[in-house]
Amino acid sequence: MKLAIIGLPQSGVTTVFNALTGRHADPHAYTKPDELNLAVVKVPDPRLDFLSEHYQPDKVVHAAIEYVEVPGLFAATTGGASADAGATATVRDCDATVKVLRAFHAPDAPNPRGDNDPVRDLRDIDDELLTLDLAIIEKRVNRLRKDIHKPTPEQEQNKVELAALERCLAALEEGQELRDVHLSDREEKLLRGYGFLTIQPCIHVLNIDESDIGGDIVPPDLPADRSLAFCAELESELGELDPDDRDEFLQDLGIDELARDRLVRMSYRILDLITFFTHNKSEVRAWALEKGATALDAAETIHSDMARGFIRAEVVNADDLQQDGSEREARARGHIKTEGRDYVVRDGDIITIRFNV
Numbered sequence: 001m002k003l004a005i006i007g008l009p010q011s012g013v014t015t016v017f018n019a020l021t022g023r024h025a026d027p028h029a030y031t032k033p034d035e036l037n038l039a040v041v042k043v044p045d046p047r048l049d050f051l052s053e054h055y056q057p058d059k060v061v062h063a064a065i066e067y068v069e070v071p072g073l074f075a076a077t078t079g080g081a082s083a084d085a086g087a088t089a090t091v092r093d094c095d096a097t098v099k100v101l102r103a104f105h106a107p108d109a110p111n112p113r114g115d116n117d118p119v120r121d122l123r124d125i126d127d128e129l130l131t132l133d134l135a136i137i138e139k140r141v142n143r144l145r146k147d148i149h150k151p152t153p154e155q156e157q158n159k160v161e162l163a164a165l166e167r168c169l170a171a172l173e174e175g176q177e178l179r180d181v182h183l184s185d186r187e188e189k190l191l192r193g194y195g196f197l198t199i200q201p202c203i204h205v206l207n208i209d210e211s212d213i214g215g216d217i218v219p220p221d222l223p224a225d226r227s228l229a230f231c232a233e234l235e236s237e238l239g240e241l242d243p244d245d246r247d248e249f250l251q252d253l254g255i256d257e258l259a260r261d262r263l264v265r266m267s268y269r270i271l272d273l274i275t276f277f278t279h280n281k282s283e284v285r286a287w288a289l290e291k292g293a294t295a296l297d298a299a300e301t302i303h304s305d306m307a308r309g310f311i312r313a314e315v316v317n318a319d320d321l322q323q324d325g326s327e328r329e330a331r332a333r334g335h336i337k338t339e340g341r342d343y344v345v346r347d348g349d350i351i352t353i354r355f356n357v
């Protein structure tokens with residue numbers, strides 16, 4: 001799963017990236033589209049600590065979420081060049097977007113728009129994303145309208161696609177995002193390849209001044225369950241501290257949890273992900289999986305061979321195992337189950353796939 005970090009120039013996109021990764025990408029360097037900042041961020045999970053204690057493996061591997069910084073998408077908003085196709089394609093390829101909105105003051109790095117107005121900035125970002133989707137759909141709809149009467153093997157499918165795209169087109173022309181257009185499973189599959197930008201779930205990051213930490217600062221126009229406020233510059237410095245020293249700092253600053261961890265948890269939630277675990281002698285590992293996925297999907301996530309040769313899954317939930325204290329006790333209480341390929345995985349399941357290839 002991959003999220004694109006985007007925002008207007010000088011809103012702190014690079015600094016948010018640094019806060020996420022503890023990396024030191026130079027905020028002043030121009031990043032070319034072919035040299036994108038890409039980060040793999042661990043998903044914190046207290047159950048992994050228990051499992052590591054319990055199984056004593058050589059290695060513990062966290063689930064991970066990827067973030068890619070996509071600069072230059074909205075330079076035109078502040079008088080620069082319009083978005084290049086490469087940058088847009090990178091965002092299309094992602095599963096969700098993180099929109100950075102400027103709410104900090106910095107005399108040595110003034111807001112190119114003069115004043116801070118995160119709600120205005122979000123509106124401009126969304127308008128631009130909508131325009132990019134509109135351009136693709138208009139082109140495709142015009143093509144299909146011309147060709148739809150030709151009796152080709154794809155004619156039936158094209159009719160379904162055209163009908164869906166026409167609904168999307170009408171919605172965009174009304175200023176509605178594609179996220180809010182109802183699509184059937186078939187339509188959704190047919191349109192997936194276009195990578196529409198306004199269909200992606202998104203998170204709003206309000207990049208605030210250090211002095212505003214802890215304040216009630218998120219404007220009411222932003223959806224509270226998909227918005228975070230933090231000071232990216234401070235958080236990027238916190239990321240560099242030794243974890244042992246960090247907690248005291250955080251307390252003094254009134255910060256409950258690192259922005260990185262908050263953002264990863266929110267990413268998990270908006271992408272509708274759960275975690276399952278695997279273990280063997282050498283490794284305990286957490287994996288991200290879409291909610292509603294089956295044991296077979298879990299097997300596929302680990303290795304395609306496991307899915308191909310799937311026989312059964314042995315499953316115990318980490319919470320049960322922790323309460324029961326041992327495998328033996330978990331078995332006695334019926335908490336270790338044998339499941340088939342269609343079993344719907346629950347968050348926290350420890351899964352052992354039996355397979356044969």
Ligand SMILES: Nc1nc2c(ncn2[C@@H]2O[C@H](COP(=O)(O)OP(=O)(O)O)[C@@H](O)[C@H]2O)c(=O)[nH]1
Nearest residue numbers: 009010011012013014015027104106109232233
């Ligand atoms: N005071 C303050 N300055 C920041 C913050 N975040 C970014 N900056 C500064 O704002 C400028 C633009 O940040 P940058 O991350 O390069 O923005 P980008 O153009 O969106 O990638 C830089 O000079 C940063 O040091 C912040 O939270 N507080």
Ligand SMILES: [Mg+2]
Nearest residue numbers: 013014027071
């Ligand atoms: Mg930048």
